Amino acid sequence: MDQLQKYKSTDKMMDLISDNYALLQVMSRFGVSLGFGDKTVKEVCEMNGVDSRTFLVVVNFMAEGFSRMNTDDPDAISIPALVDYLRQAHTYFLDFCLPAxxxxxxxxxxxxxxxxSFLILKFFDEYMHAVRKHxxxxxxxxxxxxxxxxxxKVLKSFQISTFSQHHDQVGERLTELKNIIIKYCPSTxxxxxxxxxxxxxxACEEELESHSQVEDLLFVPAILKLERRVRNDEK
Known part of the structure; x- marks a missing residue:
């Protein structure tokens, strides 16, 4: 898999940031701390207890807009690591980015x-509520x-295709707010x-769109495979 990727496990982590500083957000959501010197991606991930293959799948997806992951390789991605990444992304948006x-x-x-001015704030508060609910x-x-x-175990009350079919692109709703601010904001x-x-x-809109793509194009396919495997094992 390494040969196919833009960023590899043997690359220095510092080089990834120098090449694309937006990957700092990915590092943060994986719980990777700064101060890693000249260590490689693999070494930094091991220091921080992060699955390096999942980290590389996500950073390469963010950099290239598509995944070169071998879907037949069961070890290509760690679902627990990816879920933890997505949880941390939610915390970032709800507790830091949007309140700021x-x-x-x-x-x-x-x-x-x-x-x-009241309309702008009211619209933003309604948007924040929608994102939080989602x-x-x-x-x-x-x-x-x-x-x-x-x-x-397969819970009968839910299946991942439901999430896939009804997954809102929450970033799109910021367009109206941007237009209100640009066109009608008071001169005061x-x-x-x-x-x-x-x-x-x-910037938040772009990050939310990237987050949704990680969920739709990396997370959902991985869970569909897991779901099929567990259902087959139950038969």
Missing amino acids: IRRKLLEALDYSENDV MEYENKTVFTYVDALLQG ASNYLLHAALFDIY
């Missing part, structure tokens, strides 16, 4: 004289189902702060 944008909007907008559903329902599959708003908040909204 909200704080910038609060600081940038003048709520004393303009109804548009991700908490995944945490409580989807990942619980996967945990049961890993123990050799703090220019620097509002531009910074809008930049963060664009």
